[in-house]
Amino acid sequence: MSKIIYTHTDEAPLLATHSLLPIIAGFASKAGVEFETRDISLAGRIIAQFPERLTEDQRLGDALAELGDLADDPAANIIKLPNISASTPQLKAAIAELQALGYDIPDYPDDPQTDEEKDAAARFDKVKGSAVNPVLRQGNSDRRAPGAVKAYAKAHPHRMGAWSADSKTSVATMGHDDFRSNEQSFVSPADDTLRIEHVAADGAVTVLKEKLPVLEGEVIDATFMSAKALDAFLADAVAQAKEQGVLFSAHLKATMMKVSDPILFGHVVRAFFAPVFEQYGADLEAAGLSANNGLGGIFAGLDQLDNGAEIRAAFDRALAEGPELAMVNSDKGITNLHVPSDVIVDASMPAMIRIGGHMWGPDGSEKDTLAVIPDSSYAGIYQATIDDCKANGALDPTTIGSVPNVGLMAQKAEEYGSHDKTFEIAAAGTVRVVNAAGDVVLSHEVEQGDIWRACQTKDAPIRDWVKLAVTRARLSNTPAVFWLDETRAHDAQLIAKVNAYLPEHDTDGLDLRILAPAAATTFSLERMRQGLDTISVTGNVLRDYNTDLFPILELGTSAKMLSIVPLMAGGGLFETGAGGSAPKHVQQLVEEDYLRWDSLGEFFALAASFEHLAQTTGNAQAQVLADTLDAATATFLEQDRSPGRKLGTIDNRGSHFYLALYWAQELAQQTSDADLAAAFAPLAETLAANEQKIVEELLAVQGKPADIGGYYRPDPAKTDAVMRPSQTLNSAIDAL
Ligand SMILES: NC(=O)C1=CN([C@@H]2O[C@H](COP(=O)(O)OP(=O)(O)OC[C@H]3O[C@@H](n4cnc5c(N)ncnc54)[C@H](OP(=O)(O)O)[C@@H]3O)[C@@H](O)[C@H]2O)C=CC1
Ligand SMILES: O=C(O)CCC(=O)C(=O)O
Numbered sequence: 001m002s003k004i005i006y007t008h009t010d011e012a013p014l015l016a017t018h019s020l021l022p023i024i025a026g027f028a029s030k031a032g033v034e035f036e037t038r039d040i041s042l043a044g045r046i047i048a049q050f051p052e053r054l055t056e057d058q059r060l061g062d063a064l065a066e067l068g069d070l071a072d073d074p075a076a077n078i079i080k081l082p083n084i085s086a087s088t089p090q091l092k093a094a095i096a097e098l099q100a101l102g103y104d105i106p107d108y109p110d111d112p113q114t115d116e117e118k119d120a121a122a123r124f125d126k127v128k129g130s131a132v133n134p135v136l137r138q139g140n141s142d143r144r145a146p147g148a149v150k151a152y153a154k155a156h157p158h159r160m161g162a163w164s165a166d167s168k169t170s171v172a173t174m175g176h177d178d179f180r181s182n183e184q185s186f187v188s189p190a191d192d193t194l195r196i197e198h199v200a201a202d203g204a205v206t207v208l209k210e211k212l213p214v215l216e217g218e219v220i221d222a223t224f225m226s227a228k229a230l231d232a233f234l235a236d237a238v239a240q241a242k243e244q245g246v247l248f249s250a251h252l253k254a255t256m257m258k259v260s261d262p263i264l265f266g267h268v269v270r271a272f273f274a275p276v277f278e279q280y281g282a283d284l285e286a287a288g289l290s291a292n293n294g295l296g297g298i299f300a301g302l303d304q305l306d307n308g309a310e311i312r313a314a315f316d317r318a319l320a321e322g323p324e325l326a327m328v329n330s331d332k333g334i335t336n337l338h339v340p341s342d343v344i345v346d347a348s349m350p351a352m353i354r355i356g357g358h359m360w361g362p363d364g365s366e367k368d369t370l371a372v373i374p375d376s377s378y379a380g381i382y383q384a385t386i387d388d389c390k391a392n393g394a395l396d397p398t399t400i401g402s403v404p405n406v407g408l409m410a411q412k413a414e415e416y417g418s419h420d421k422t423f424e425i426a427a428a429g430t431v432r433v434v435n436a437a438g439d440v441v442l443s444h445e446v447e448q449g450d451i452w453r454a455c456q457t458k459d460a461p462i463r464d465w466v467k468l469a470v471t472r473a474r475l476s477n478t479p480a481v482f483w484l485d486e487t488r489a490h491d492a493q494l495i496a497k498v499n500a501y502l503p504e505h506d507t508d509g510l511d512l513r514i515l516a517p518a519a520a521t522t523f524s525l526e527r528m529r530q531g532l533d534t535i536s537v538t539g540n541v542l543r544d545y546n547t548d549l550f551p552i553l554e555l556g557t558s559a560k561m562l563s564i565v566p567l568m569a570g571g572g573l574f575e576t577g578a579g580g581s582a583p584k585h586v587q588q589l590v591e592e593d594y595l596r597w598d599s600l601g602e603f604f605a606l607a608a609s610f611e612h613l614a615q616t617t618g619n620a621q622a623q624v625l626a627d628t629l630d631a632a633t634a635t636f637l638e639q640d641r642s643p644g645r646k647l648g649t650i651d652n653r654g655s656h657f658y659l660a661l662y663w664a665q666e667l668a669q670q671t672s673d674a675d676l677a678a679a680f681a682p683l684a685e686t687l688a689a690n691e692q693k694i695v696e697e698l699l700a701v702q703g704k705p706a707d708i709g710g711y712y713r714p715d716p717a718k719t720d721a722v723m724r725p726s727q728t729l730n731s732a733i734d735a736l
């Protein structure tokens with residue numbers, strides 16, 4: 001039996017799994033391919049941290065650790081759906097839900113003091129933020145829009161907002177005293193063990209990190225953001241938004257940058273409500289209400305304070321007097337500053353650009369915005385896109401080319417691996433990185449409150465990334481641009497390595513260039529407007545940003561991307577789409593039994609996974625599954641069977657039925673494997689004969705609330721019932 005691991009995650013992808021997995025597992029079983037699932041949901045990961053407090057029945061093994069080990073095994077074949085990268089408010093909500101279900105999980109300690117609290121905090125830290133992807137992603141990333149998806153988008157363009165030349169939307173970024181400008185970088189000449197320490201003004205040395213093992217050729221960076229400069233910048237930005245009459249919005253990545261960005265988010269909240277924090281900051285702190293967790297948590301906790309009503313009035317006054325704040329949900333009064341994970345830069349900036357440079361104001365209408373992205377390392381790509389749209393109008397999805405991405409990601413490369421080396425500085429002094437021989441290799445003068453961090457990028461992943469870029473450029477016959485800035489310390493090191501490793505490959509006839517990010521954006525957009533494709537070859541953060549930015553402009557969503565991680569050990573990790581877990585979709589399902597999640601990303605990942613299985617295990621029937629699934633997906637797109645957005649049209653469940661129908665028909669028709677053809681002929685007939693009945697059964701449930709028994713830990717039986725409402729379809733699939 002060949003084996004594929006399918007992940008149980010959260011929110012919309014988890015709901016979709018309840019409908020899709022029985023179908024695909026049924027199909028695969030006929031080809032000797034077995035699906036196993038692993039629970040890496042936020043709730044599952046919390047449960048796995050506290051076995052000693054739970055009953056035998058409640059306990060779950062650490063599936064994430066297990067998959068992390070598997071990723072280093074050449075036999076790995078993992079399909080990874082998007083999962084929640086939890087901010088602190090989300091983590092607390094998940095804990096509360098589990099406690100209500102009878103799980104004896106401790107409360108999240110905001111300010112751990114006792115040994116028990118410190119132990120709980122350490123366990124929760126393993127679950128917080130982007131805790132899954134860095135463990136599984138033991139390879140670099142290859143993300144692109146498959147040809148059929150691009151063709152579909154050209155034939156059925158998604159809605160794009162108009163751009164006007166006098167749009168007042170712009171990006172505000174620091175450009176000095178920030179992570180980009182303070183960066184220092186060095187390449188370790190040998191295997192070594194580094195130490196990070198803080199030296200106070202009086203010479204007292206505090207070790208921040210005792211042991212940081214590094215390998216020969218590894219790039220080590222250190223940098224910091226000045227808290228003082230950040231606060232001055234934010235005060236200016238608030239004033240600027242007010243003066244220009246535009247919305248104020250902040251765009252961070254508090255999920256993946258789980259240590260630094262909640263701190264930055266807290267600075268933004270305090271800057272926007274400066275008078276409130278001046279007057280009541282001490283009261284809020286004493287009550288444990290931290291700006292880092294957003295306005296939502298503060299408002300909810302004000303009840304406990306004697307002067308809570310007075311503080312709330314001060315917040316309301318500041319909201320009325322300041323610039324208008326961009327909204328996440330204006331009907332419910334949820335602002336951009338309510339929850340640090342509500343506005344995530346990779347998705348939020350493209351969504352804003354896609355609708356013509358607008359966000360939603362407090363009155364629910366679209367307005368221009370000042371998009372605040374404090375650090376200037378990557379903010380320039382968004383300003384360059386805005387400039388391009390102002391000069392040339394909105395991009396036209398019916399004609400534009402594509403920007404696929406090859407991203408450096410393996411072994412926690414760059415900023416996304418910096419969490420255990422990020423520190424909010426306690427006192428003025430020097431932070432220095434010292435090697436085993438005692439030499440200071442990197443050093444910064446810092447002040448209290450500055451955010452200092454170090455990043456590591458190992459040599460083997462860089463080499464693999466260069467190879468992947470050349471391979472992709474060759475296979476796609478497309479120019480590739482390395483988005484690297486020679487004036488940035490880290491990028492200068494990478495440029496040297498790219499120039500050293502490119503000659504290891506046959507690059508004859510390929511168009512390979514190196515451009516700084518803003519220039520690369522403009523270059524790629526110019527080509528895009530001419531209908532030409534350009535591969536972006538980037539570091540880890542731009543991988544994340546570009547694989548939402550360009551797909552959202554080209555396809556309306558990054559959910560339709562093919563997203564492959566060739567694991568460096570030889571296995572395959574197949575991610576489904578490049579977007580998130582779409583919390584809005586769950587709300588809609590619960591309110592009106594309609595799930596608009598589009599599983600195209602899952603379909604593409606699945607085909608790639610079968611193909612990989614065929615190549616690595618010699619299971620020829622798995623290749624037939626891959627080829628027929630690709631053909632079925634093409635028909636699915638031609639016939640426009642993706643979920644609609646409104647009641648009365650087929651949703652996610654209906655789209656799975658059509659995939660099953662087309663796939664069964666392809667399998668029944670193909671001639672390369674007679675056994676498979678015979679096995680699927682009856683199913684193809686049954687599904688085709690019952691199309692109308694099945695669609696009616698699926699549509700009949702829409703329009704009333706659905707009970708899935710929980711948000712973070714939905715009840716599996718209830719969710720199955722909701723996600724598999726057609727008895728006719730179920731019996732056909734279960735008969736396989
Ligand atoms: N790989 C991973 O595990 C990732 C996880 N995340 C996590 O996901 C959560 C939410 O992230 P967020 O940045 O808000 O982004 P999402 O991508 O979840 O949501 C943004 C919007 O994208 C559209 N969308 C996304 N996926 C689909 C799909 N399959 N079908 C149809 N539409 C889709 C929806 O737009 P519309 O309203 O137009 O339908 C959705 O409301 C966070 O917890 C985040 O950490 C985020 C990115 C990747
Ligand atoms: O891991 C996460 O939190 C998000 C991942 C993501 O956005 C991406 O890889 O594109």
Ligand SMILES: [Mg+2]
Nearest residue numbers: 346544548578
């Ligand atoms: Mg992303």
